[in-house]
Amino acid sequence: MNNPFPLSREGLLTAYRRMRTIREFEERLHVEFATGDIAGFVHLYAGEEAAGVGIMMHLEDHDRIASTHRGHGHCIAKGVDVKAMMAEIYGKATGACAGKGGSMHIADLSRGMMGANGILGAGAPLICGAGLAAQKLGHDGVGITFFGDGASNQGTVLESMNLAAIWNLPVIFVVENNGYAESTSVDYAVASDSYVDRAAGFGMPGITVDGTDFFAVYEAAGEVIRRAREGGGPSLLECKMIRFYGHFEGDAQTYRAPGENEANRQHRDCLKIFTGKILEAGVVETGELAVIDSEVADLIEDALEGAKAAPLPSAAELTTDVYVTY
Amino acid sequence: MARTLSMKDAINEALDQEMGRDPTVVVLGEDIVGGTGSPGEDDAWGGAMGVTKGLIHKHPGQLIDTPLSESAYIGAAIGAATCGLRPVAELMFVDFMGVCLDQIFNQAAKFRYMFGGKAETPVVIRATCGAGFRAAAQHSQMLTPIFTHIPGLKVVCPSNAYDTKGLLIQSIRDNDPVIFLEHKNLYDRETDVPEESYAIPFGEASIAREGTDVTIVTYGMMVPYSLEASETLKREGIDVEVIDLRTLSPIDLDTVFESVEMTGRLVCVDEANPRCSIASDVAAAVAQEAFGSLKGPVAMVTAPHAPVPFSSALEDLYIPSPERIADGVRQTMGERSS
Numbered sequence: 097m098n099n100p101f102p103l104s105r106e107g108l109l110t111a112y113r114r115m116r117t118i119r120e121f122e123e124r125l126h127v128e129f130a131t132g133d134i135a136g137f138v139h140l141y142a143g144e145e146a147a148g149v150g151i152m153m154h155l156e157d158h159d160r161i162a163s164t165h166r167g168h169g170h171c172i173a174k175g176v177d178v179k180a181m182m183a184e185i186y187g188k189a190t191g192a193c194a195g196k197g198g199s200m201h202i203a204d205l206s207r208g209m210m211g212a213n214g215i216l217g218a219g220a221p222l223i224c225g226a227g228l229a230a231q232k233l234g235h236d237g238v239g240i241t242f243f244g245d246g247a248s249n250q251g252t253v254l255e256s257m258n259l260a261a262i263w264n265l266p267v268i269f270v271v272e273n274n275g276y277a278e279s280t281s282v283d284y285a286v287a288s289d290s291y292v293d294r295a296a297g298f299g300m301p302g303i304t305v306d307g308t309d310f311f312a313v314y315e316a317a318g319e320v321i322r323r324a325r326e327g328g329g330p331s332l333l334e335c336k337m338i339r340f341y342g343h344f345e346g347d348a349q350t351y352r353a354p355g356e357n358e359a360n361r362q363h364r365d366c367l368k369i370f371t372g373k374i375l376e377a378g379v380v381e382t383g384e385l386a387v388i389d390s391e392v393a394d395l396i397e398d399a400l401e402g403a404k405a406a407p408l409p410s411a412a413e414l415t416t417d418v419y420v421t422y
Numbered sequence: 423m424a425r426t427l428s429m430k431d432a433i434n435e436a437l438d439q440e441m442g443r444d445p446t447v448v449v450l451g452e453d454i455v456g457g458t459g460s461p462g463e464d465d466a467w468g469g470a471m472g473v474t475k476g477l478i479h480k481h482p483g484q485l486i487d488t489p490l491s492e493s494a495y496i497g498a499a500i501g502a503a504t505c506g507l508r509p510v511a512e513l514m515f516v517d518f519m520g521v522c523l524d525q526i527f528n529q530a531a532k533f534r535y536m537f538g539g540k541a542e543t544p545v546v547i548r549a550t551c552g553a554g555f556r557a558a559a560q561h562s563q564m565l566t567p568i569f570t571h572i573p574g575l576k577v578v579c580p581s582n583a584y585d586t587k588g589l590l591i592q593s594i595r596d597n598d599p600v601i602f603l604e605h606k607n608l609y610d611r612e613t614d615v616p617e618e619s620y621a622i623p624f625g626e627a628s629i630a631r632e633g634t635d636v637t638i639v640t641y642g643m644m645v646p647y648s649l650e651a652s653e654t655l656k657r658e659g660i661d662v663e664v665i666d667l668r669t670l671s672p673i674d675l676d677t678v679f680e681s682v683e684m685t686g687r688l689v690c691v692d693e694a695n696p697r698c699s700i701a702s703d704v705a706a707a708v709a710q711e712a713f714g715s716l717k718g719p720v721a722m723v724t725a726p727h728a729p730v731p732f733s734s735a736l737e738d739l740y741i742p743s744p745e746r747i748a749d750g751v752r753q754t755m756g757e758r759s760s
Contacts, residue, residue, distance in 0.1 A: 160505060194538030203537040210504060211537060215528050221497020222529065228498055229505035232448060232483075239501075252524075255494035262489065417539035418573050420597040422625075422672065 099379050102315060103153070108374050111153055111310060113388050115145040115367055117178065118169040120396045122341075125168075125185065128400065129345040134185060138199045141169030143340030146366035147272055148173040150313030151240060151333070154321045158237040160208045160226035162219025164272075165200050167212025170242060176204040182399035188406035195409040196417070208237075217243055217250025220269065224256050227265030227330075238266040238324045245286055246277025248294075257298040257330070266324035268317075269295075269332045272307065274339040279351040295332035307335030308366040311373070338364045427615040429608050432583040433473050433548075436590040437510065439619045441481040444508060447594060449474060450486040450495060451512030451548075458487040470514050471550065471609060492518055496547065497525035500599070503545035504533065508594060515561045516549035516603055519568075530599040531574030545600070546593045551579070552605040552643050552693060553730045553741050562730035562737075564642070564693040566700055569601045570670045576624060577671040579603040581645035583613040585668055588622030595621060605643040625672035629681075633663035636751050637681040639704050640691035641667040644742060648691055651747035660755060670700055678704060679712045686717035687754040691747055696724040723750040 101108060122142035129138055141148065144166075152173035155161070163170040171181055176192060184191030185199045192202050203211035210226065213219050219241040226239035243253055248271050260267040271291050275282050288294050295302025303320065305312040313335055320331035338360045342349045349357070374380050427435065441447045454474045456467025468475025478485045488495035492513060499511035513519060519526065526547065533541035553562040569577045576598050580586040586604070593600040630645055631652055638648045645666045652662040663681050667673060682688050688708055690701035705720045723742045731737050 162501070192538065193536060193540070196538050197536045201536045203533075203541065205504060205537070205541060210501070211533070213529075215524055218497070218524060218529055221494045221525055222501030222504075224494060224498035225501020225503070225507075225509075226505045228448075228486075229502040229507045232502075233446070233506050252493045252497065255491045256497070258489060259491060259494040259498060263486075417535050419576070420534065420542055 100377055101311065101374070101379065105379055107153070108380060109384065109388065111149055112370065112374070112385060113392065114149045114173055115310070115370065116388055116392045117395065118142070118145045118148070118172045119367055120392050121168060121172060121178065124396050124400060126341060126345065133404070135187060136198055138185070138345045139166040139343065140341045140345065141166050143338040143360065143366065144272060144274065144307065145169055146310040146370060147270070147307040147313050147335040147337055150310045151270060151317040153314060154318055155208065155238070155240070157206070157208050158235060160210050160223065160237065160239045162210045162223040162226070162239070162241040163212045164219065164242050164244065164247070165212060165214055165216070166244070167200070167202060171202050171204070171209055171212065174209045175207045176202065176209050178395060179399040179402050182403040183406050186403040186406070187408065188403055189409045189413070190406040194413065196413070216247035217252040219243065220253045220256035223267055224259050224265055227260060227267040228263065230266055236325045238268065238321055240268045240270055242270045242272055244277060245271060245273040245275065245282040246280070248286060248291070257295070257300065257332070260330035261298045261300050264327070264329040266327070267330045268320050268324060269330065271332065271334040272337060273334055274337050276339060276343065276351070278343040291332060291334040300330050300332060302332040302334065304334040304336065307337030308364050308369055310366060310370045424614040425617060426612040427583050428610050428612050429583040429586045429604065430471065430473050430610065432587040432615050433590060433604065434475070434477065435615070436587045437474065438477055438480060440591055440594045441477070441484045443619070445484070446506060447508045447510065448484050448486060448502070449477070449510045449512070450488050450499060452488055452490055452514055454512055455485050455487045469512060471606070474512070492522035493525060496522040497529065499545050499547070500525055500530040500543060503543045503599070504541055508544045510546040510548060510594060513547055513549040516551045516565050517560045517563050519549070519565065526575070526599070526601070527572045531572050534598070535574060542597045543599050544597045546602055547600070548602045548604060550606045551603040552607060553725070553737060554607045554643070556732065556734060556737060558732040559729040564725070566603060566670055567694050567698055570700065570703070571698070574599065575671060576600045576669065577603070578624070578669050579605070579642045580668060581608065581630070581642055581666050583611065583615050585622060585628070587615055588620050589668065591619060592621040592624060596624070603642070607643055611646070622668070624669045625674050627668055627674035627677040628666045629663065629677070630666045631662065631664040633661040633685070635661040635685055636663070636687040636689060636754055637678070637685045638662055638664045638689045638691055638747070638751065639667065639678050640664065641670065641700065642693060644691045644693055644747070647742065647744045648747050650744040651751065654744065654748050655751055660751060662751060667700070675707050675711070678708065682708055682712045683715040686715055688716065689721045689723060689747070689750045689754055691742060691750070692722070692724045693742060694725060695727055696722060697727060699724055718754055718756060721750040721754045723747050
C-alpha cells in the first residue's frame with residue numbers, strides 16, 4: 097500500500113490518538129464544567145489539536161515547551177499524564193501539581209512541559225532560557241513557546257524574539273492565531289498584516305500555515321525544529337486555527353458572527369480533515385480509528401472518575417513547597 | 423595577615439570561585455562584560471559599577487552580555503534555571519524591576535508551589551539598591567519590602583564585604599530564587615575577607631554590636647549608620663545592641679526576640695519607605711511575640727513616604743542618618759530628642 101504522508105502508518109495512528117485524546121478531554125470538560133463541579137477558569141483547546149500535535153510529534157522529553165492559559169492540548173501532546181491532568185483540574189491531591197496549580201498551571205518538567213501560564217506572553221522569555229541552557233549544556237534540545245494572536249503583542253514576546261535572534265537560540269515562536277484575543281479580533285489588535293513580516297523584523301524566518309491542516313503544521317514545524325537543532329537559530333511559526341469554544345468556559349461568544357461556530361465545526365474541524373485524508377488515501381481503515389476512539393473514550397472516562405473520586409489536598413499542604421529549603 | 427576586600431571585590435571573588443567550581447553557573451546582564459560587539463577593547467566595563475571586571479578572561483563562555491531588555495533576559499535566566507543552569511542575572515538597579523517583575527514574582531517565585539513541589543529554580547538576581555548617590559527617584563530605591571512580601575523568593579541585603587561573599591556563594595548554591603541586593607554606597611567599604619570559599623546560611627542574623635539598653639534591628643547601609651549612632655549614644659551612657667538581619671526572607675526573628683527580651687526597647691531602622699516595610703514587619707512581630715518584654719513604644723526610623731529626591735539638600739534629609747537613628751533610640755529611652 098502506498099503511503100503518501102510524511103509519517104508512517106504507526107505515526108499517523110499516534111497523531112490521531114493524541115488529537116482524539118485532546119478533543120475528548122476538552123469536550124468532556126465542556127460538559128462537566130456546565131455541571132458546576134469544576135471550579136475556576138478553564139480555557140479549552142478543542143479545534144486547535146492539529147497545531148499542538150503537529151508540532152509536538154517532532155519533540156522528545158529533553159525538548160522544552162512553554163505553554164499558555166489554553167494549555168491542556170499542549171500538555172497531552174507533550175506526553176503529560178491525562179489522569180494527573182484531570183485530577184489537577186478538579187483540584188485533587190493526585191493532580192499533576194498536587195492540586196496547587198489548576199487548569200492554568202499544569203506542568204511536568206520531566207516531560208519537558210514547563211507549564212501552562214496564566215500570564216500572556218510570559219513563556220517567551222522562559223523558553224529563551226531553555227534554549228540558552230541547551231546551548232550551554234551542549235545538547236540538541238529545542239524550546240518552543242506558544243502564544244496566541246493576543247499575546248503576540250506583549251513586549252515579552254517581542255523582546256524574546258530579539259534575544260533569541262541575537263543569541264541564535266534553538267527556539268521556535270509559535271503563534272496560535274485563532275482570530276480572537278479573548279473577544280477582540282486579530283484584525284483590530286495586531287498592527288502588522290503578517291507574522292512573517294514581524295519575524296523578518298527580527299531577522300528570523302517565519303512561516304504561516306493552515307493550523308487546521310495537520311500535515312501543513314507537521315511539515316513546517318519539522319523544518320523550523322530541524323533548523324534550530326542544527327544551530328540555525330530561532331524561527332516563527334504562525335498557525336491559523338479555529339477555537340471551537342469561547343475564550344473561557346462560560347463565554348457567551350456574542351462577538352462571533354451568527355452561525356460561525358457551526359460552520360467551523362462543519363468545514364474546519366482539523367480532526368475531520370485529518371481523518372478524511374488518511375482514510376481517503378487508504379493508509380488506515382475506519383475500524384482502526386474506531387478502536388482508538390473507544391480506547392480514548394475509556395481513558396477519559398477513567399480519568400474523570402478517578403479525578404472525582406480522588407482525595408482533596410490535606411490542610412497541611414497549604415504552606416508546603418513554597419521553597420526547596422527553608 | 424588578614425586580607426581586606428571591598429564589597430565590590432568580594433562579589434567579584436564569589437562569582438569567580440563559584441563559576442570555577444560549577445560550570446553551570448552563568449552570569450548575565452547588561453554590560454557585565456561591556457563592549458560586546460563594539461570596536462574597542464574587550465571587558466570594557468565589567469558591569470556598570472565594575473563589579474564583574476576581569477571575569478570574562480577567567481571564565482569565557484560563562485558571562486553573557488544582554489541587550490537592554492530586562493523582561494527577556496531576567497525571564498531567560500529564570501527559564502534556564504529550570505533547565506539545568508544556575509544563572510546569576512544582574513539587574514543594574516533594583517528600580518528596573520518594574521519592567522521585569524512579572525518574571526520574578528509570577529514566574530520564578532511561584533513555580534515550586536504552583537507545580538506541586540516538582541520545580542526547582544536556582545536563580546540569583548543581583549541588583550544594586552539604595553540612596554545616597556544623587557541618582558534620583560528611579561535609581562536609588564530600597565525595594566526590599568516588595569520582594570520580602572512575595573512567598574517563594576529569598577531576599578538578601580548584606581551590610582559588609584565579609585557577609586556579601588558568604589551570602590552570595592550561599593545564594594548561588596541555593597535551589598530557590600534569590601534576590602540579592604547590594605547597596606551602592608557600601609561597594610567600596612572594606613572588611614577582612616578570607617580568600618577561601620565559604621557560605622553563610624540564610625536566616626541567621628548577626629549581632630553587629632552587643633549592648634544591653636536598646637535593640638536596633640536593621641540591615642544594609644543602615645548597619646554602619648546604626649553603629650555610628652551607637653558610638654554617639656555610648657558617650658551618653660546608652661548601651662545599644664545592633665542586629666544586622668542580613669537576610670530578610672527568611673528572617674531571623676528569634677535573635678530579635680531574644681535581644682528585645684533582654685533590652686526591653688526596640689528601634690527598627692529601615693532605608694525603605696515606612697509603610698509595609700521591614701521596619702514595620704519587625705515591629706509587628708515583636709508586638710505579637712515579645713510585647714510583655716517591651717518597656718515602652720517601639721520606634722521606627724525610616725525614609726519618608728516619598729520618592730527619593732535628587733537635590734543633595736533633600737536626599738540627605740531622606741536617608742535615615744546616624745543622628746536620626748540616635749534620636750530614635752533616645753525616644754525609646756524616654757528622653758527628649760536633641
